[in-house]
Amino acid sequence: MTSTTLLAKVPAQGPVLAFHGSHYKALQKAYPPRTVPETWPETAVDSDTVLDMLNELFKDAAKNTRYTRWRGARNVMRWLERFDGETWQQRWRNSPLDKHLALDLPDLGPWVREHADPIPDGVLRSGILGMACADVIRPDPRWLLTRRSRHMRQIVAECRDPDGFSALEAKAAPGVWDAKLGLQARNHISTIILAKGGKVSDITVGDCLELRGIEHETMATGSGRSLFYLWLKDLEVFPPDAPATLRDFKRRAGQVSVEELVDRYQLQCRPVRDLIVDYLTERQPALDYTSLEGLSRNLAQLFWADLERHHPGIDSLRLPKNVATAWKERIRTKTRRKRQPDGSYIEITTERQSAISVLNVIRAFYLDISQWAVEEPGRWAPWVAPSPVKEAELNYKKHARRQKAKSDQRTRERLPVLPTLVEAADRQLKEARTRNEAALAAAPGATFSVLGKNYTRIRHPRWADGVAANTVYDEDGRRCTFGYTENRAFWAWATVEFLRHTGVRIEEMLEVSHHSITQYTLPTTGEVVPLLQIAPSKTDQERLLLVSPELADVLGAIICRVRDAAGTVPLVRSYDVGEKVWNPPMPLLFQWRTGGQNRPISETTIRRALNETLDFAGLTDNTGQPLDYQPHDFRRIFITDAIMNGLPPHIAQVIAGHDDISTTMRYKAIYPMEAIEAHRSFIARRRSTRPSEEYRRPTDAEWDEFLGHFELRKVSIGTCGRAYGTSCIHEHACIRCPMLRPDPRQRWRLVEIRDNLVDRIAEAEREGWLGDVKGHGTTLEGAKDKLAQMDAQAARSKQSIYLGMPSFGDIAARSTVADTETGS
Template identity: 55%
Template structure:
């Protein structure tokens, strides 16, 4: 009897990629957070000792009013906490209802507080309670839990108080590491608030923070706050400070989207299959294939088998429990999977449903067919394990033929290349102009005074009045004439990387992953053994074909590389080490001085493929180019690779050299990238004729004289004979001395067959006469002529037989039909 696994026992697909998923649980197991301490010196002090530590500023100073509020608030909170059991203030705080209430709601209940004798607590105003809580947290008297602190509204006064009372030297080192520009930014304020939350909840100094503490804060922030408001700069800064071990995670950024490699069980359980035996079969199959394939292939295989195939069958055939599919079930699945349906909501609220062929249809059929065939083969080797599942494959070999699919794909690729190649110069000029204009706007913004109006490129902007405006580099935004907030720094950032990507891709023809993995170590040089000249080279790291190759750096590419290196250098002049995430293998690469990296609030990140595509699309949208369907034209990074091959071969590069430069294993792949235009074929043919003419003597191509032309026309007249036409070439002599009946170049005409018979009969009579008279020398010559005449007659008979021959074309006949 087949068992069906309940949905509730399956791992939630969101839990696998969420911070609370198994990958994050494993990370927390490696780096556990610190356990909260039961007691520490500050929390055991008496109320009078705590109040006595509050220094009294001179009367009339700015801090005098704050001292009074903090003293009143601290006394009110401690008086209220004395109502709850415990030997320390931390135990009383935990016994109070404060941590069960929202931080703002807890402050609002201050007017109803009483002491242990039931008397109202004096001066329990909201502002005083906020000041008192600030002091208790800064002096480490109580340590609220992280969820309560995460809900508390951040305060600049709390941040300053914790820094001054807890670890001023540690924060000074962190500020020096990041620099004044980053430390004064709003991003820095958010990161500092996250750090002080951990210090308040766990205690200790900055150097006492652990990786587990940061992970725990991230988990809590995801639960109590909006995910988009969670930042991870604080972790990167602490890691740069050197307080974490060497095997600590590179970053906590997007850990929910990049949890690392999943096990076969986790890959299958994402799709919540109901049939337990089939689920286990797919898991076992993936485990068997796992040693011989990379992780990306394993992930695609799990999606094809579990999601595209079996989950669809369970959805349309509830209770199905065998991979031995009836013909109608298999045909229904193929028909459903052949197309993909999309729904698009219109401005008026209506939904338009469109159906188009699925591009991955053939490739998915091949994976499923391989699944059935592999099980059948393994069943012969291990019947106990696989014999139960060895059934007939529902997909035939004819259904997985890729000839037509490959031709259609090649046609789409070439049409796409032919459509984008003519507009490449426009794109190149635009991205260069856009970068130059973006830099002019940013320079004008940084030179303007706070609150001043400035004009650049016929556009008027207003520089905002902010506290960060005292440092020119900190001002990133401006207000345009229409009142819109423009981030000019971000505009320049995207304009630069759009320009760098376009120039790098069109001059190298590399894949996007190869471009983003290019590091400073990839720029090398080579000394020619013949001349001793040193030429620059660019080493391309192995990617798709696992083969490293070197490209010659042209002067244009050298300018691009120089601009990128100059941009990404740090204050020491070196390229920082950055760890990139391999989206295919789901692993973090070792730190490298990558060329495509950018800085964000004191931390370095590799430029992602999504950023490159977004920058390209923004540039194309600004140009306003459209495709043949009237839709906005889009460039994919791989389009530059096809354009590179097409342009290189069109300009004379041998295809096998283009194959080596592109790193293709098969030259047919390279030629598939070559989108040849029809006029290119005509021009190539004309160039071939011109080269052939240049190799032949020039006198052969002179204009013939009238006598030569008449002689040429007379040649064809002389070729006419009584029994046919002579086929010898112009200006050649007759090799048989006009004994045409013997010549193989004679083409007899069917109308002159009677003449050939008369010649044959005459030759027979002459041979008989020569034999009678004993003319032996005459007999040999007549015999050769007789053989030639009989051969010409046989040639005419064969032609006539072919004309009269009936050929069965296999057309069916209908003898019983009335028509």
């Protein structure tokens, strides 16, 4: 169900609070940033000494540069003398400049031009930078980030710690130091030195954490912002237990407590909030973190927060019938806001696929509280209430059938066109490589032609790794980065090939490392068989897959691509998005170099690259709409194709890593033609086991005898239903026999027989013939039973529609006349 409406009139859903995980908080506690002291020798000297220090510090600079910094510092100190403090740092902290993050210089510039020296703000900024480089003042990192000078990294490297920066340059990858990424990383390090003092070797993990947090709050995030930390760690400035990277520590925040999970949804009723926290705490030991987070979302957001929005002041789990009914109606749909081209918003309502699961969670919540109240009445009994969700409302079979039908339809649409997608992915990669190589061969600013189109390479590539630097303009002036395009095309090709040859889940694919490739020697022949080890994912059971020659080619191409100059696969640290934990550094195969460092490829990147390949292939479904592939579609296609080609389902279960074979069979799509062929094969196998003489052409005498058998089974009130070739074992007592199929057209005859039996029983009772009474009574019961069958058959015939189906006599090729002398 999908509908588009105007903005809803019900209360808007409250914002879900963002939070930082326990992992990030633990790092902040374990690695606090350095504090800036109130005084140190350089900041406690007088103004003349400061000017002498600047002359000595910049003695090798150009005369004009040296004078500009000296003049700017002299006027800044004149202004700072107006504020309280015994040191220049104290006066700086008491001035409005330290707390003002705008790019201009409030109070400082106007005061200097009015009372001291009519100089521009640029000279004053140069003076502040000179004082910071001389360690006279230590501005806040926020102030430095908003007023970053392009000369800062060079001045700090030359005047504060030339040896430290030389060591960092040796750790940088070739071509990165002077590229834009390298300049950005040097700015980060220079900012920390100016804000905290000391040299490169004095920088701590806490300083880096603080800078990344401030940068996340004050500036837009971008690529390569954690490269400076990688350089410092490679320089062994940090302790061995320091984090491997600062990448995404704000967004990928790690696990949080149960209280923080619930408090994201800002529940108003404190007792119910505490109850949900207690319930989740009780369930936590038996759940993984992903399940715990999903359970908290169902209980706190989809259940109680929804009730509070529509029924303010609610404070009891005992829901009135109308409240429970309204909530169940709302939970069956979900609404999202979509921005229109004109800037307005509309609400799109769709069916919630997980509605049955949410209802089941709420029912289990009520039932668990009722059961626990027996063991701990003081804790749970006050909250016992009837469940608003009845067992009859949890129709899993219908939901499962619908899901199975949708999955089978997706597989039937995508399996036949998989070769086309494979060919398109290979062709896209070849074209991307051709463009990339042509762009790399062209000189900066030169125009070149490739694949029938003209491009112009940018004049000053400043990025690193030959990826972002390989940027061109097409004939329409649009900017194209061939390095990134070739990168995504390769990983799209690798994804398609890897998934279709292994059938693994996408999270398992991204966790495959160089260590996962192993081998097994057959004990009988000594043949070496390559194997691929799949790490535990959903079922916590690791498994081994046989590496086919096609898969071996893919693995070889990936390894050749990710190897570094030393010939080894770099170690990278990945983040488990399910359990919200960082994995130890491993030589992952699905990694690439971006932002000046090696990073694992995310699911989002894989899906985007796959979508680009689908757009390139131009695949459509039977309605003409673009055909999309999800990574999990390859898993269903793999299982379906394997079983259809003769792989036993229980072997497919082991390869797929399913706990239950029924799960494997749900993945396997059913084809109508497949069912027909299987039935025909079954009949053929049954025929092959019977005597061949049964399938010879019957003689005329045999055919007449066969047809005559059915004619001889006809009696006055119906037809005998005994099997062909058998004789009557009831001595023709047809009214009593359960094999008699009465004919509704002979009902009048059976009524006469019944009435006659009634009269004869009355006569036998009058004359005292007890044997006849019993015998005629049994026959009378049989007659009544046959009458009931006739009436039921007549009632059904009135409700049915005649389809013109021929009878046996109509379709028989030949007929015969029964021998009346033999009897029936």
